[in-house]
Amino acid sequence: MNEVITNIKNKITAFWGSKSKKQKNMIISMTTALILIAIVSSIFLTRTTMVPLYSNLSPSETGSIKENLDSRGVANEIKDNGTTIMVPEQNVDTLKVELAADGIPNSGSIDYSFFAQNAGLGMTDNEFNVLKLDSMQTELANLMKNIDGINNANVMINLPEKGIFVSDTSEEASASIVLNTKPGYKFDEGQIKSLYHLVSKSIPNLPTENIVIMNQNFEYFDLKNENNSGNTFVAQNEIKKEIERDIQRQVQNMLGTIMGHDKVMVSVTADIDFTQENREENIVTPVDEENMAGIAISAQRVNETYTGDNTVAGGIPQAEDSSDSLSYQAGANGNGDYEKLDETINYEVNRIKKQIVESPYKVRDLGIQVMVEPPNPKDVNSLSQQSQDDITKILSTVIRTTIDKNNAGTALTDADLNNKIAVSVQPFNGKVTFDSPVQAELPFWVYIVGGALLVAIIILLILYLRSRKRDDYVEEEFEELQESEMLEVADISEEQETESSLKRKQLEKLAKERPDEFAKLLRSWVAED
Helix, strand or coil, X not given: CHHXXXXXXXXXXXXXXXXXXXXXXXXXHHHHHHHHHHHXXXXXXXXXXXXXXXXXXXXXXXXXXXXXXXXXXXXXXXXXXXCEEEEEHHHHHHHHHHHHHCCCCCCCEECCHHHHHCCCCCCCHHHHHHHHHHHHHHHHHHHHHCCXXXXXXXXXXXXXXXXXXXXXXXXXXXXXXXXXXXXXXXXXXXXXXXXXXXXXXXCCCCCHHHEEEEECCCCECCCCCCCCCCCHHHHHHHHHHHHHHHHHHHHHHHHHHHHXXXXXXXXXXXXXXXXXXXXXXXEEECCECCCCECEEEEEEEEEEEEEECCCCCCCXXXXXXXXXXXXXEECCCCCEEEEEEEEEEEEECEEEEEEEEECCCEEEEEEEEEEECCCCCCCHHHCCHHHHHHHHHHHHHHHHHHCCHHHHCCCCCHHHHHHCEEEEECCCCCCCCCCCCCCCCCCHHHHHHHHHHHHHHHHHHHHHHHHHHHHHHHHHHHHHHHHHHHHHCCCCCCCCCCHHHHHHHHHHHHHHHCHHHHHHHHHHHHHHC
């Protein structure tokens, strides 16, 4: 092991000793520059910039957010007497979306103070408000892009003007958002709730009722209101909207697949029967419905006859039961006889008892309006009549299978269905366009540092190769001279010669015998110095 270290040390010493003073200075300078560049790059790459995540928080909410961040393993700091919480800059957008999905915070607002720091001294209040509004819209759109399923977003915010007097009632803000969603992606209720919560907490005095969110296919993402369960009208209206929205989405997706999602717009109007009926039916039916007869379970027959002489019959026979069979005859001399036949039969019938509860939410009537943009927007006739008839047939099938058959009474005819369908072919002039997403780029200083490192590596590689080539050439020349001395000089001086004197003699011999090669060697040494 010691021999290996000694050899390495000797090689390094020999390599360093073979360099000129200029080369040594260059190597030291390049090594120092590389070390400095590496240190500066590591500082810039590993430095964590802390920015505000939320501001104007209550102490309790700051504590809950800090506890949530600590459980996620995210570095955080508390500033401004516990009202502002700071996190790494690269985690801000992701944390805002994730915390919004958890309903955090319940108070406070997202910090936009850096816009005020960049405002000029000569900027008016109106100019600053416009800049702030545009910045809020852009920042909110960037936050929504981080949610899974959203490619891009356009945000329009309407902020009310502040009143002059303290007693003036502050108006509420409103927001309209158009999302560019991934094809076929379905948002669950939790994601929709996080979207509404994110927008509501990003804008001051903005309730969720004043937020409208839709995508590029005109599909609305409505927030379910959990506080309207006791309001019958509101609950029924929500159910009506949900039924219309489900049918509208089904038709929109189906026609969008055929024509293109940006070529079709669907509107659905429904008439819903909310009547809920509870009734009890007691029905008695014969067992034998054809003969309208039941099953005889018991029978009793009584047959009486009487014959008498010189007796006058009196009374009213069988007056108590008109159903009894009576035959009575009286003779002229007072003689008479009668016959009585009595038959009683008990029948069993079907007794049916029904308790019926009819559920509400039946579709009594349905109307579908469809607007279609032709393949060539400038030519309305580019959409063939056959395509329009196919759309009408599809909508007829949807209506026929959706309307309740009992409420319709009779089967719907083709004329009835055509009255419930409206298909219009028109160019769309109000399409929402999205800018192509800007790809994230590395800072300019990263390219500068990378270029400097590449140049330094190339220079060191060139110097190393040149020195290696020169050493090999000198070594080869030295070996040739040494071999020639050993072959031609028979007598060796008894006195000990030093290495420098030996090299001098070899160079002198080389100059005498091969002057051309000696001149090349001198030129190479001069060029290197």
